[in-house]
Amino acid sequence: MPSSAATSGAVEHPWHGVRAGAFRGAVDTYALHDEMRRLAPVWQAPWGDVYVTGYDLVSGSLGDRRLSHVPPGSDASGPGSAIRDWLIYQEGAAHAALRQALRQPFVGKGMAALRPVVAQAVEECVGAAALSGPVDVVAAFTRAIPERVIGRLLGVPDEDMPLMRAWSVAVRTMLDTGFDDAFDGGANPADEMSGYFVEHLRHLLAAGRLPPLLTGLPAVVDALGLTAAGRNIAFLAFAGHETTVHLIGNMLFHLAHQPDQWSALRADRRLVANAVAETLRLESPVQKICRWPLEPVVLGGRQIARDQMVVLLVGAANRDPAQFADPSRFDLRRAARQNLAFGRGAHVCIGRALAEMEGNAVLEAALARWKTIAPVAWQWLDNSSIRGLDALTLRLAA
Ligand code: HEM
Structure with a gap:
């Protein structure tokens, strides 16, 4: 070990x-x-990949345009896997235009349309959880809330949520252990999920009714065509909940382990946003981000070759003692917002405000419903990219 x-x-x-x-x-x-x-702050593994742990270096690298998002050597004329079209694997003008179209609903007044959807999902799911006794909160509501939110914001019928769940789990695993094969082609769960969304978009456009996150859909379809648009909406569906699910679970995990912090929150709800930020720092749902240099670069004094994989360990940067004092401690009162959990630079997360809104709303609802929460049993996911819980049983008391 x-x-x-x-x-x-x-x-x-x-x-x-x-x-x-x-x-x-x-x-x-x-x-x-x-x-x-x-x-070493920039450590080269015997198999050639480079791992970056320091906050300043990870932060700088996330904003460094010489480090590309697109894996090198991928054969664009190959079978054309769905993930190749995802926003996150685009660069330059193509990336900027697509990002602009997709992020509209997340800025300014657009967010107002999202709030009631979040409130309703929280009310339905937290409200249905038992008032007392041991409850697996992952099964009861931490997964269901972000699923319902993103599903409804994309116009997916509730009865299709089991499909979303199965695809999301499969894509999560694929990104962790089968990324190269999936990127270079061959059938994979992202393709199947995209097929569903292509049909879904066709249906929405024909009906002329666009759900809150798809108001920019006609522009995306015009620019990309229906297939690439469907692939990107599948990505939005995945990215828009597989991360938030773990923010909520990880937050309840830490609060359950620290009753004094739970009591502090119950006494002062102004600390709720801090609890969300501190969870994102301490237990970042996205643990690592990969980049590939477009030219030879020097990082932290180390020469890195073109196309050498650079793994930016967000989870390590967010616990860098040079940036955060006593970094392994969950501390509601620290200034944690400058954490890198949502990335930085041109590809910084477009859904941050929605994720934080969901985190705040679930925590507010849980604080209103339960006087105490105590840990009973839990199971961390078996995944090196996504940090979260497969199960979290808490003893709840109203
Ligand atoms: C706690 C929840 C979330 C976390 C921790 C998270 C984290 C991240 C990170 C680290 C990136 C940047 C990846 C990179 O640079 O390679 C990212 C990008 C992205 N996120 Fe999130 N995210 C969350 C929630 C959401 C939500 C709710 C949505 C949408 C509804 C969303 C949509 C996206 C999209 C579309 C991108 C790609 C942006 C681009 O490439 O320009 N995320 N997210």
């Missing part, structure tokens, strides 16, 4: 855990990050 290797001097090295995926079973990913940070 990497964490014990660091202290025992055994032959195993931290990179075994990095390669296998940082959240497998007993692997303590944060100890692994600490060890990598100690070895």
Whole structure:
């Protein structure tokens, strides 16, 4: 195990855990990050990839346009996997135009249309959870709320939510362990999910009724065609809830483990937004982001070749002791908002305000419903890119 290797001097090295995926079973990913940070701020693994742990370097790299989002050597004339068209894997003018069309509903007055949808989903799901006793809150509401929110904002019927859930879990796994194959073609869950959304968009356009997040749809379809538009709306559906689900679960996990912080929140609801920000810092749902240099670059004094994969460890940057004092502590009163959980630069998350709105609303509702929450049992996801809980049983008391 990497964490014990660091202290025992055994032959195993931290990179075994990095390669296998940082959240497998007993692997303590944060100890692994600490060890990598100690070895070098920009650490090159024996297999050639480069890992960046420091806050300043991760932050700078996220804004560095010499580091591309597009994996090198991918064969654009190949079978054309759905994920190749995703906004997140576009650069330059194509990226800017698509981003502009997709982000409209998230800015200014657009957000007002989203609020009642969030409020209704929270009311339905938290309101239906038991008032007392042990409850798996992931099964009861932390997953269902962001699913319903994004589904309804995209006009997906509630009865199709089980499909969304199955695709989301499959895409999450694919991005972690099968990315190269999926990107370069071949059938994958993102293609199947996209097929659904292509039909969905066709139907919406024919009916002339556009749900809140799709007011810019005609422009996207004009620019990209229906297939690429459908693929991007599938991406929005995935990115728009698979992350928020874990923000909410991770937040309840930490608050359940620290009753004093729960009591502080109950006494002063102005701290709710801090709890959301501190969770995003301490237990970032997106743990790592990859980039590929378009030309040779120097990062943290290390020469990096063109196309060498650079893994920006957001989860490590957000626990960098040079940036955040006592970084492993959940502290409601720290200034945590400058965390990198939503990325930075040209690709910074377009859904931040919605995710924070959902986090705030769930926490407000939980504080109103339960006097105490205590941890009983939990299971972390087996995924090195997404940090979150598969199950979280809490003892709730009203
Ligand atoms: C806690 C919740 C969330 C977290 C932690 C999160 C995190 C991130 C991060 C780190 C990126 C940048 C990735 C990169 O630079 O490679 C990103 C991009 C993105 N996010 Fe989020 N996100 C969240 C919620 C949402 C929501 C609610 C939506 C939409 C409804 C959304 C839609 C997007 C999109 C479309 C992009 C791509 C932007 C681009 O490439 O220009 N996210 N997100």
